[in-house]
Amino acid sequence: MRLAHWAVNAPFRPLLLAVLTSSFILPAQAADLVTIARDALQNDATLAAARAQLLAAEAGTDVERGALLPQVNTDASVSNTRIYSRQLFNFGGNSIGASSFGTDNNYSSTRLNLDASQALFDATSSARLNRARRQLDQQTLSLEVTRQQLLFDVSEAYFEILRAYDILEARRAQEAAIGRQFEQARERFNVGLIAITEVHEAEASFDLARAQRIAAESAMQVNFEALEQLTGRRYASIEGLAGELLIDVPKPRERGAWVALAMDNSPQVLLADAGVEVAHSEVELSRAERLPLLEAFANYQYFESDQDQLIGNDSNSQLGLRASMPLYTGGTISAQIRQSTYSLEASQYDFEAQRRDTTQQVRSLYTQVVNDVTTVAARRQAIVSNRSALEATRSGYEVGTRNIVDVLNAEQSLYNAIANYAEARYDYVVNLLSLRQQAGLLDVEAIEEVNAWLTGEDIHFILPESNEPDAYQRAMDIGAPPTPGA
Numbered sequence: 226m227r228l229a230h231w232a233v234n235a236p237f238r239p240l241l242l243a244v245l246t247s248s249f250i251l252p253a254q255a256a257d258l259v260t261i262a263r264d265a266l267q268n269d270a271t272l273a274a275a276r277a278q279l280l281a282a283e284a285g286t287d288v289e290r291g292a293l294l295p296q297v298n299t300d301a302s303v304s305n306t307r308i309y310s311r312q313l314f315n316f317g318g319n320s321i322g323a324s325s326f327g328t329d330n331n332y333s334s335t336r337l338n339l340d341a342s343q344a345l346f347d348a349t350s351s352a353r354l355n356r357a358r359r360q361l362d363q364q365t366l367s368l369e370v371t372r373q374q375l376l377f378d379v380s381e382a383y384f385e386i387l388r389a390y391d392i393l394e395a396r397r398a399q400e401a402a403i404g405r406q407f408e409q410a411r412e413r414f415n416v417g418l419i420a421i422t423e424v425h426e427a428e429a430s431f432d433l434a435r436a437q438r439i440a441a442e443s444a445m446q447v448n449f450e451a452l453e454q455l456t457g458r459r460y461a462s463i464e465g466l467a468g469e470l471l472i473d474v475p476k477p478r479e480r481g482a483w484v485a486l487a488m489d490n491s492p493q494v495l496l497a498d499a500g501v502e503v504a505h506s507e508v509e510l511s512r513a514e515r516l517p518l519l520e521a522f523a524n525y526q527y528f529e530s531d532q533d534q535l536i537g538n539d540s541n542s543q544l545g546l547r548a549s550m551p552l553y554t555g556g557t558i559s560a561q562i563r564q565s566t567y568s569l570e571a572s573q574y575d576f577e578a579q580r581r582d583t584t585q586q587v588r589s590l591y592t593q594v595v596n597d598v599t600t601v602a603a604r605r606q607a608i609v610s611n612r613s614a615l616e617a618t619r620s621g622y623e624v625g626t627r628n629i630v631d632v633l634n635a636e637q638s639l640y641n642a643i644a645n646y647a648e649a650r651y652d653y654v655v656n657l658l659s660l661r662q663q664a665g666l667l668d669v670e671a672i673e674e675v676n677a678w679l680t681g682e683d684i685h686f687i688l689p690e691s692n693e694p695d696a697y698q699r700a701m702d703i704g705a706p707p708t709p710g711a
Contacts, residue, residue, distance in 0.1 A: 261383060282361040289357040293350050342522040346520075347518055362499050366495050376671075380658050389444040391644075395644040399640035406636065407431045410629055411424055423629040464684070474598055483660065484587050526541050597656055604645050610642075615638070615639050658675065
């Protein structure tokens, strides 16, 4: 069964929780992808909730196991009794008062009762324990889904910042280049070399470049705040992506191999499969309600009283077997069996839907990554071509064969090509990470592999100032973990 790959023995589950966070514990260093992923694993509230749910599911197995273990109960009482009695004898209509005879009207008593039982055959409790174990496996997979999703979200947010930064750099360079062109156009107009229409064309292009730069600045700030939301921390700088990045087809190099990996490793698929197992256990539990319960029991009773001036005690004990079985429950058990059977059917369809969805996602992402490889190369070449075209257009403008509109268009084409190249590079990185996530392979090693693509050079950001520097940090802090049982 595929669940065996993810099932973890109870004594090792605390170790699993520690590994999920400690895998990224490294010495203090610059804010690279590994550092930020570590912060997210330690501070993300959704992941913290998933960990707590796993511990709750683990405790649930102990709860259900307890019903199969010996049960011992006791109760005791100490009491004092006082009786007030007034009796009347009736002789021919005359009542004569008299005291009670033969009874004690003030006495103390002590009672102790001890019961013990042990289930010998309890199909219902056994089925409940099996269901709790399947739910624990399900919650373990749910935690893995949450962890991998968090790693992808952090990585995506990280590279979206770098994408926005590279595009912003291109737009700033574009604004500066067209701004210089605008100034030259005004100077040429002032000396009568060009018409005013060319100045207006240059001004319009400059305004467009300025608007594009402002939009890029806004995009970078929004993406930066999305990263802070995942980690609960602010970063003044992060490491940039290397200029020369090895862009290659993902390994294995066959789409079918990636689908096979996903069917074996995807936590989403395994989680849906675990849902089927839980539904199976619900059916077993419903059917177990019809079976008899057999248990051994022992009972001891002790009673002591000084009533009627007697000194001593009474005690008795029992040892035996006790059986019970439902004969008619108004159709409740039959209805529960039908209900759980339909729930099982629904979970099976959910598993099939998840399997198909994962297959389609893996196929699409693999195709996209392969296309990204060629797209990056084409975008890189487009920069070279557009730079050559710009130089030729400028030369033509100097000799009068081209006008300023041609130059402005060539400027915009060059910087659009630079921005498109940045888009293609980050599309490749994000799509590759998404492919690994869908295949269930987005782990510590994957993050470290991508982290090696960073340059080690920090990209600094100017963050908005606040009158209360600690206010933002307090707002993002999820707070101390809750106290168990509080």
